[in-house]
Amino acid sequence: MREFMHYITNAFYGATGWSEDNSYKDLNATSRELIDFPLPRGLRLTLSSLATPHFATSYQLGSVGVVDGSISYLHSSVPLAAVPARSDEIPLAALLRSYRRLHELGSRERQWFWSTGEPTVPVPPRTPDNDKSSLLYGRLYLPQSLLEGLVVKRFGSELQIQVSAVSEQTLRNGGTMLGLVQYDKGKYGVEGLASTDGGLLGVRGLYNFGGDSSPSKINPQAGSKSDVGEKEGIYGRFSAGGELYYGTLNKSGGMSLGMRFATLPTHRGTPLTATVTVNPLMGNINTSYAVLARDYCSLATKMEFNVYSYESDWAVGMELWSNRRPAGFVLGADPNRQQEPEPQPQPQSQSQLEEAKAPRKKERSFQAKLEWRLDDPESELESVKPIDKSTPAKKKEEYLGVLKARLDQNLRVGLLWEGRAKSLIFSLGTGVDLHRLDEPFRSLGLEIQYSS
Numbered sequence: 001m002r003e004f005m006h007y008i009t010n011a012f013y014g015a016t017g018w019s020e021d022n023s024y025k026d027l028n029a030t031s032r033e034l035i036d037f038p039l040p041r042g043l044r045l046t047l048s049s050l051a052t053p054h055f056a057t058s059y060q061l062g063s064v065g066v067v068d069g070s071i072s073y074l075h076s077s078v079p080l081a082a083v084p085a086r087s088d089e090i091p092l093a094a095l096l097r098s099y100r101r102l103h104e105l106g107s108r109e110r111q112w113f114w115s116t117g118e119p120t121v122p123v124p125p126r127t128p129d130n131d132k133s134s135l136l137y138g139r140l141y142l143p144q145s146l147l148e149g150l151v152v153k154r155f156g157s158e159l160q161i162q163v164s165a166v167s168e169q170t171l172r173n174g175g176t177m178l179g180l181v182q183y184d185k186g187k188y189g190v191e192g193l194a195s196t197d198g199g200l201l202g203v204r205g206l207y208n209f210g211g212d213s214s215p216s217k218i219n220p221q222a223g224s225k226s227d228v229g230e231k232e233g234i235y236g237r238f239s240a241g242g243e244l245y246y247g248t249l250n251k252s253g254g255m256s257l258g259m260r261f262a263t264l265p266t267h268r269g270t271p272l273t274a275t276v277t278v279n280p281l282m283g284n285i286n287t288s289y290a291v292l293a294r295d296y297c298s299l300a301t302k303m304e305f306n307v308y309s310y311e312s313d314w315a316v317g318m319e320l321w322s323n324r325r326p327a328g329f330v331l332g333a334d335p336n337r338q339q340e341p342e343p344q345p346q347p348q349s350q351s352q353l354e355e356a357k358a359p360r361k362k363e364r365s366f367q368a369k370l371e372w373r374l375d376d377p378e379s380e381l382e383s384v385k386p387i388d389k390s391t392p393a394k395k396k397e398e399y400l401g402v403l404k405a406r407l408d409q410n411l412r413v414g415l416l417w418e419g420r421a422k423s424l425i426f427s428l429g430t431g432v433d434l435h436r437l438d439e440p441f442r443s444l445g446l447e448i449q450y451s452s
Contacts, residue, residue: 002095004048004451005072005137008056010094011083012076016133016154019103022189023182024204024241027258030273031288033098034300035317035406039414039429040445048451050085054078064445072139087451088423095425096402096418098319099290099298101271102237102262105186105212132156144168158184172197193245202245211237211264234272236263254281283308296321296399315408321399411435412442425449 013020020026042064050056058072084090135152146168153161160182167175176197183190190205239260246253258277263269271292278285283306290300298319305312401419411434418427427447432440 015078024206030100030290031300040447044447046449053081070141075136078133099292199248204243206241235267317406320403
């Protein structure tokens with residue numbers, strides 16, 4: 001389950017218009033979240049709060065053999081008042097859905113998109129201050145006294161700098177620090193990185209072609225749904241990139257190349273994502289394929305092969321959303337079914353049916369009868385009660401939970417059920433080893449989150 005602070009960090013990126021689609025490190029984000037999702041271990045409770053539009057806190061307590069926990073603080077220079085922060089109001093799709101759709105390249109406005117391609121929360125107004133926004137995050141782990149921090153600073157709409165650090169006595173030199181310089185032009189994205197761990201220096205980038213990356217489609221007016229909807233076949237975007245890094249202290253380096261094809265939100269068919277990455281030095285070839293078969297069902301598969309050792313690995317993953325409670329999902333019960341039987345309507349005669357279908361005439365007012373006339377149209381309009389649009393009806397949430405499952409070549413199964421119960425968001429998961437049927441359950445955990 002994504003933690004509350006991760007949810008708020010994504011809200012900050014959405015409020016400032018920063019997209020992670022052009023980051024090479026997120027090339028396999030969809031298949032990774034559908035297959036390599038973490039399973040909870042032990043019991044863990046998280047209490048979080050967006051205390052002010054600029055400040056958020058989170059406290060976590062867990063028990064995995066020993067009692068541990070953490071304290072987190074986050075500050076955003078951009079107000080996040082429009083972000084749903086209460087655990088009973090947070091959209092589950094924004095927090096739990098794994099399939100990740102691309103943004104339109106022409107859509108550089110401050111919008112917060114999720115799997116449906118539509119903004120989930122109101123879009124904050126675009127101001128020059130958002131292009132120079134900043135985010136500060138700190139987390140202290142107890143009792144091991146491990147401290148981690150993150151600083152994000154924007155320098156315009158296309159340039160961003162991130163600095164993350166970890167401090168702990170057992171680490172070499174007492175900690176490590178990583179710096180990232182990110183430049184997103186829309187058509188392409190470039191990142192430079194430097195780390196104190198081994199004196200690592202690197203550069204990586206991603207270039208987009210096809211689909212909406214053509215010059216005529218980068219213009220938001222040209223990339224409208226009416227133009228794209230006329231296309232037949234699969235409409236998507238190709239992305240190709242790579243990374244190159246070198247350790248100045250250990251005198252070793254590495255590189256990788258990758259490509260991704262993903263359909264765009266305006267594609268009228270089934271959304272899909274396919275990736276392939278190659279590490280020429282190590283001889284590794286990784287491929288993945290993910291598809292949003294239905295709005296409630298996502299499937300993914302990946303395969304890894306090494307040309308030097310001929311070793312291969314494969315895994316499959318599934319995500320199944322449900323509008324039923326956990327018991328109803330297992331037993332097939334409908335949660336919306338009434339406990340008491342509804343009374344059956346009594347049969348009516350033909351004359352009664354015709355009378356019910358006939359429009360009822362409104363009786364004239366007493367003043368109109370005295371004056372031997374019909375009511376004025378204005379009086380009829382006044383009799384209609386106006387609709388109060390200031391308090392719109394609360395839309396019922398479409399899904400109540402999601403079941404995630406994976407299986408690898410070693411017959412290891414991971415099962416995870418995530419959902420909401422009242423004002424609590426929970427995550428219940430277990431790992432099963434089918435090779436050890438005498439002791440199949442390898443792990444079991446429950447995580448509960450509450451935010452206000």
